[in-house]
Amino acid sequence: MQFGIFTVGDVTPDPTTGHTPTEAERIQATVTIAEKVEEVGLDVFATGEHHNPPFVPSSPTTLLGFIAARTERIVLSTSTTLITTNDPVKIAEDFSVLQHLSQGRTDVILGRGNTGPVYPWFGQDIRKAIPLTVEHYGLLRRLWREEVVDWEGELRSPLHGFTLAPRPLDGVPPFVWHGSIRTPEVAELAAYYGDGFFANHIFWPASHTQRMVELYRQRFELHGHGHASQAIVGLGGQVFMRRNSQDAVNDFRPYFDNAPVYGHGPSLEDFTSLTPLTVGSPAQVIEKTLGFRDYVGDYQRQLFLIDHAGLPLKTVLEQLDLLGEEVVPTLRKEFATGRPDDVPAAPTHQSQIDAAREADREPDPSPSPNTGEEQERQ
Template sequence: MQFGIFSVGDVTPDPTTGRTPTERERIKAMVRIAQKAEEVGLDVFATGEHHNPPFVPSSPTTMLGYIAATTEKLILSTSTTLITTNDPVKIAEDYAMLQHLADGRVDLVMGRGNTGPVYPWFGQDIRQGIPLAVENYAMLHKLWREDVVDWEGKFRTPLQGFTATPRPLDGIPPFVWHGSIRSPEIAEQAAFYGDGFLHNHIFWPKEHTARMVQFYRQRFAHYGHGTAEQAIVGLGGQFFMRKNSQDAVKEFRPYFDNAPVYGHGPSLEEFSTQTPLTVGSPQQVIDRTLSFREYVGDYQRQSFLIDHAGLPLKTVLEQLDLLGEILPTLRSEFAARRAPGTPDAPTHASLLAKQQSLATVTE
C-alpha cells in the first residue's frame, strides 16, 4: 500500500490573517511539502496541473524535476496531467525525460481537469472532452511503446515515422493512473489498457466512489488483465488533524468555511458526514481511512490533500508530522486486512523486474 499527498497548488488567502502568499512562496512551499513528505516516510508526492489563477502548477515536470534532485525515494506523480489539452507527443517526451532524471521514480494520473476555459486556451473544444481523452491517450500509449510511430486521428495532424525522445527508461513507460470523479468512460479507458484507476474521492459520498471503482474492477476483468480484485485502485482523501479533535475542528473551521471549492456551502459537520473529509484526532483519521477499504476493497494507493484553502506552510508541515506518526499504524492495519494475492502498486522497479523475468522465460 502506497501513501502519499497531492497538491492542487492553489494560492488562497489565509482567512485567519487575510494574507495571500505570493506565487513564488506557494511554489517554494509545494517543494518543501514534497521534501517533508519523504522525510516523514510517505511514498508519493503528486502535483496538479492548472493554467489559470489562483493556481500555480502550470508546469508539473519542471516542479517534479526539481523535487527529484532533492529527494531520493519519493515517487513523483501528478494529481492530473491534462490529457485533453496537452499534446501527447509533449507528454511522452516530458515524462520520459523526467523518468531518466528521477531514476524511474515517476508515474502520472491522466485526467481532464476541472477548468472548462482551459480547452479554448489550448485550441480544443470542451464538448469533445471525452473523445479527446480517449484518442490522445491511445496515441500516448503508442508513442511510449513503439520506437517509430505512424498515427492518424481526429484531433491533430498525423505522424509519419515519428520517434519520441528520449525513449522511456529501460524501455518501460511510466505507470499511468486514470483519474476521474464522475465519468465511467474514463474508468472504462483505464480498464481497457490495464492501467490504474484513481478516484478523487474528496467531494462525493462513499456510495458514488464504490460504484465507480466497482465498474472499473469489472471492466478490468472483462478485458482479461486479471481478476476484479487484481485491478489497481487509488483513492484521494483529505484530513485535518490535531492531538485533540476539538482543537482540530476549531482550527480548521475558518479554512473550511472560506475554501474556494466548498466554502459557504454545507457546514463542516455536514461535509464530513457526506464525504471522506476527516477533521479530528489521529485515531479518527486512522479509523476513517481504514474504513475506505470496506466499500472499495483492497486498493494500492491512498493520497491525501492537506495543503489547500489558505493553510499556512507551517501548519501543513505539522500535518505531515502527524501523518508520519500514524503512518506505521496505517501500513500495518491495511496489511493485516489485505486479502492474499492482492497486487502492489506498480513501480518502475517492479515493472522492470517483470520485464526481465519474462525475457528470461522466453530465452
C-alpha cells in the first residue's frame, strides 16, 4: 500500500502570526515538502491544479518535473489534473515528458475541478462538465495508446493523423486515477475503463465515501475488470498531530477556525467527528486511518493533506517526521494484516509494464466493453 501527501497549494495567512508567504515562498516550500516526503520514507507526493488566487500550482507538471530532479524514489502525481478545461493533447504531452524525466515515477489523478470561473477562462462551459470529462478522457487514452490518432468528437476540433511526441515511456501510459468528492459519473468512468478511483474523502462523512467507493467497485466488476475487491481505490485524508492530543487541538484550532476551506463553519470537534479529519496524537491518527478500511475495503493508496490553512513550513515538516517515524510504519504493518492475496498492490510503472507484457501473451477472451455512447447513457 502506498502512503503520501497531497497539497492544494494555497497561499493562506498564518492566523497566529499574520504572516502571508509570497507565491515564491509557497512554491519553494512545496518543493521542500516533497523532498521531505522522500526523506521520511513515504511513497507519493501529489499536487493539485488551480488557476486562481490564492493558489500557486497552475502548472503541475512543471512543478513535478523540478521535484523529479530533486528526488529519486517517490511517485510524482497530481491530486487533480483538470480533464475538463485542459486540452487532452497537452495533458498527454506533458505527462509523457514527465514520465521520461522521472524515469517512470509518474501517475495522474484526473478530475473535473470545482471552481466555476475556470471553465470560461479556458473556453469551456461548466454546464458541459460531465460530457467534457467523458470525451476528453476517451481521446487522452487513445493519444497515449495509438501511434497515429484520427479522432472526431463533439466538444473539440478533430484530429487527423496525429502522433504524440514523446511517446509514453516504455510504451506504457501513466496510471490514471479518477478523482472525485461527490460525482458518481466519475466513479462510473473509472470503473468502465478499469482505472483507479480516488475518493477525496476530506469534507464528507464516511457514509458518503462508502457509497461512492461501493458504486465504483460494483461497476468495476460489472465491466469485467475483476472482482469488486480487486478495484484500485485511493483515499484522501486530513491530519494534524502533536505527541499530546490536547496540544494538537490547541495548536490547530486557530488554523481550522480561519481556514478558507472550512473555517467559520462547524466546530473543530464537530468536523473531526463527522469527517476523516484527525487532530490528535499519532496513535489517534493510526486508529482513525485504519478505520477507513472498515467502510471502503482493502485499498491501495492513502494521501494526507497536511500543509494547508496557513500552517508554517516548520510545522508541516514536523508533521512529516511524525508520519514517517510513528504513523506510516504502523499503518503499513496493520493494513497488510489480513489483506487477501488477490487484492492488487498499488500500480507502479513496472507493474504496468508487466501487465502489458502479460496481455500481449494472453489475448483477452472477455466481451468487448460498451461503447462510450452506451456508457454515457448508463
